[in-house]
Amino acid sequence: MDPLMVRSILAGLIGVFVLAIVIYSIRVFKGPTIPDMVLAVDALSYDLAVLIVVLAILFDTVYLAVAALPLVLWAYILDMYVAKYLEREELGD
Amino acid sequence: MIDGLGIQDLLLIVAFTLAIVFTYKTLVEKDLVRAVVYSAGQAIAYGLAFIVLMAPDLALAYVAVGVGIYSALFLLVISRTERYEKVE
Amino acid sequence: MIWDIIGWIGVALIVLGAIMDLIASIGMHRFRNFYLRLHAATVGMIGGAFYPLIGLGLLSLSLEYLGITRYYIAGISFVSALFVLLTAPVGSHVLARAAHRAGIKPEPINVDRLQEDMEKGVMEE
Numbered sequence: 200m201d202p203l204m205v206r207s208i209l210a211g212l213i214g215v216f217v218l219a220i221v222i223y224s225i226r227v228f229k230g231p232t233i234p235d236m237v238l239a240v241d242a243l244s245y246d247l248a249v250l251i252v253v254l255a256i257l258f259d260t261v262y263l264a265v266a267a268l269p270l271v272l273w274a275y276i277l278d279m280y281v282a283k284y285l286e287r288e289e290l291g292d
Numbered sequence: 293m294i295d296g297l298g299i300q301d302l303l304l305i306v307a308f309t310l311a312i313v314f315t316y317k318t319l320v321e322k323d324l325v326r327a328v329v330y331s332a333g334q335a336i337a338y339g340l341a342f343i344v345l346m347a348p349d350l351a352l353a354y355v356a357v358g359v360g361i362y363s364a365l366f367l368l369v370i371s372r373t374e375r376y377e378k379v380e
Numbered sequence: 381m382i383w384d385i386i387g388w389i390g391v392a393l394i395v396l397g398a399i400m401d402l403i404a405s406i407g408m409h410r411f412r413n414f415y416l417r418l419h420a421a422t423v424g425m426i427g428g429a430f431y432p433l434i435g436l437g438l439l440s441l442s443l444e445y446l447g448i449t450r451y452y453i454a455g456i457s458f459v460s461a462l463f464v465l466l467t468a469p470v471g472s473h474v475l476a477r478a479a480h481r482a483g484i485k486p487e488p489i490n491v492d493r494l495q496e497d498m499e500k501g502v503m504e505e
Binding site: 210213214217220221224227228233236237240243244247250251254257258260262263264265266269270273274276277280281283284287 | 368
């Protein structure tokens with residue numbers, strides 16, 4: 200495929216993802232309850248993993264793509280610990 | 293796009309602005325569990341900045357410590373003590 | 381020829397993923413209680429991270445100017461897409477269960493089977 204067209208598609212993808220990241224962050228700041236905020240931080244983390252692969256294709260380097268895989272798994276640990284804390288303490292909002 | 297302002301500059305501006313706002317919210321928050329979640333968001337924003345600055349090893353270590361280990365350790369500590377910070 | 385078709389399938393998946401991620405973020409901003417926002421957020425996790433990762437893997441396989449790098453990027457994106465598919469539903473399910481246990485109830489509610497079971501003692505700790 201044409202390199203210039205691929206570059207413009209990936210640049211548009213980065214624009215959409217940056218807009219989505221900003222809106223997710225607004226939910227993290229506003230979030231009335233704690234599970235809302237954790238959910239939005241999860242979505243931020245998965246978006247970051249997509250952006251890493253996009254930047255690796257765009258800059259044409261192997262070096263950058265290594266970080267995508269372990270990054271996906273760390274948000275899962277945040278989920279688990281916050282859920283464990285909320286279930287044990289029985290504290291709402 | 294504005295002249296002379298590439299895609300990397302856009303990503304850096306968004307990442308550092310988010311990091312500053314997350315850090316400020318972490319500092320002023322009285323509920324400690326919320327502060328832990330804000331701190332995880334700050335680690336993700338710095339991870340984006342490190343990726344754009346071509347330092348994936350640094351981003352890997354920062355996100356692993358900031359999102360995973362740090363929040364697990366702090367939630368363990370908070371469950372031993374009080375959740376809300378007292379205002380004297 | 382066959383790589384061109386694979387590349388266009390990848391582009392289609394990427395565009396679908398970008399649209400779904402934007403829709404999910406707007407829904408996350410507009411819905412009014414936690415369980416509705418959970419619906420929007422899972423659209424954003426599977427539709428906004430799994431589909432674009434598969435699409436980026438297919439697209440990078442079809443880009444011949446990348447040289448040997450394309451196999452590396454494709455492998456990384458396929459494996460991390462698999463992990464997103466495994467971990468994102470488990471994480472959101474655990475969060476929903478913890479929110480119900482912690483006393484966050486959906487606001488207009490008709491039937492709550494989980495609450496009834498917990499009162500009857502069917503659901504043990």
